Structures are given as structure tokens and as C-alpha cells.
Amino acid sequence: MRITMILLLLACSFIGYGQSDSLHNHRAKANTDTIPPYLRIPYLPTFSIQTPDSSWFSKSQLQENKPVLLLYFSPDCGHCMIETEEMIGKMNSLKNLQIVMATSREFDEMKKFADHYKLERFRNVRIGRDAQRTITRFYRVKFTPFSALYDKKGNFLKAYEKGIDWEELLRLVK
Incomplete structure (x- = not known):
């Protein structure tokens, strides 16, 4: 027993x-x-966005040795509009920063947004539609605007989930 x-x-x-x-x-x-992938994989993800002229822009077309700001937005988001206006106002200080603006919204909405702000006048800004939602999934975007900053080697520096702190961003990319 x-x-x-x-x-x-x-x-x-x-x-x-x-x-x-x-x-x-x-x-x-x-x-x-x-844990969102961008925190586990600290490099800029591969992406492809359709630009207002219907061409495609991808990570491989970014210039080497320049920092990158990836800004995910929604064309009808009031905070996104304000952030875009702030960005345009600081463009002289942002000339050495490559800015990629992406949305998953419809192509026509993205195009109207780009036209409204005349973003084509800035050589360092690329805007487009992320039709595959690659960026949304990688960053697990919950709110817009969402931004991720990478140094000139493509290493993750900082995410801005509630709007960009422009003074901090400018210090980080110097």
C-alpha cells in the first residue's frame, strides 16, 4: 500500500x-x-508604398547614411494634419532627414492629403499608401499619428505614439 x-x-x-x-x-x-515587432527587430522594416503618381517607393530606395522618420498617418485625422503642418514649418531643420509618410487608407484620400499640403515640393518626403498594411502590422499602430525614428545606419531610435516631440527628434538626428 x-x-x-x-x-x-x-x-x-x-x-x-x-x-x-x-x-x-x-x-x-x-x-x-x-511585444510589437519593431521593439524586437530594431531595424527599419521592408516596405513598399504606392505614391501619389502611382509609382512605388520602397525601403531599398532610401538614401544610405541618412536618418529616417517613418510617419504613419490617416488623411482625416486632425492630429495628423497638425503634425504635418508642424513638420512643414520645421522643414529647414529637417532637410537631412528622410521622411516616409504612409497610410493604409484609400489611394484617393492619400493623394488629396499629399496635394493639400503640397508635399511633392519637399525632396526628402515620400508619401504613399501601404496597401498591404505592412507598416501597420510591424508597428501595431493603435492611434495616428504614429512615428518611428531611425538613425543613419537604420537602427531604431524612438517611437512617437502620441505625436512627435520635434525638439527631441532634432537632437536625436544631429
């Missing part, structure tokens, strides 16, 4: 150990799933 009880206790402890191990693995996987 004692031997049966001991064997039963040992069996239960092995079962409990196996369950706790699989629970630990499940929790570890859940933790990595909650």
Missing part, C-alpha cells in the same frame, strides 16, 4: 512538472506576441 502511494505521488509530481513547463512555454510565447 505504501509503495502504491509513493508511486502515485511521484506520478502526480511528474505530471505537474510537465504541465508547469508547458505553461511556462505558453507564457513566454504570449509575452513575445505582445
Whole structure:
């Protein structure tokens, strides 16, 4: 009888150990799933956006050794409009920064936004539609505007989830 009880206790402890191990693995996987990819992969993601002239612009077309600001926006977002106006007002200080503005909204909405702000006049700004939602998924964008800043080597510096702190951004890209 004692031997049966001991064997039963040992069996239960092995079962409990196996369950706790699989629970630990499940929790570890859940933790990595909650971390946005841009925090796990600290490099500018591969992307392709359709520009207002219907051509395509991708990461491979960015100039080397220049910092990049990726700005995800919605054409009808009031905060996005304000941020775009602030960006335009600071454009003299942003000349050495490559700015990629992307939206997942309809092409016509993106084009109207670009035309309204006359963004084609800025050589360092590329705007387009992220039809595949690559950027949205990589950054897990919850609100617009969302921006991510990368240094001249393509390394992640800072995300701005609630609007850009322009003074800080200018210090970071000097």
C-alpha cells in the first residue's frame, strides 16, 4: 500500500512538472506576441508604398547614411494634419532627414492629403499608401499619428505614439 502511494505521488509530481513547463512555454510565447515587432527587430522594416503618381517607393530606395522618420498617418485625422503642418514649418531643420509618410487608407484620400499640403515640393518626403498594411502590422499602430525614428545606419531610435516631440527628434538626428 505504501509503495502504491509513493508511486502515485511521484506520478502526480511528474505530471505537474510537465504541465508547469508547458505553461511556462505558453507564457513566454504570449509575452513575445505582445511585444510589437519593431521593439524586437530594431531595424527599419521592408516596405513598399504606392505614391501619389502611382509609382512605388520602397525601403531599398532610401538614401544610405541618412536618418529616417517613418510617419504613419490617416488623411482625416486632425492630429495628423497638425503634425504635418508642424513638420512643414520645421522643414529647414529637417532637410537631412528622410521622411516616409504612409497610410493604409484609400489611394484617393492619400493623394488629396499629399496635394493639400503640397508635399511633392519637399525632396526628402515620400508619401504613399501601404496597401498591404505592412507598416501597420510591424508597428501595431493603435492611434495616428504614429512615428518611428531611425538613425543613419537604420537602427531604431524612438517611437512617437502620441505625436512627435520635434525638439527631441532634432537632437536625436544631429
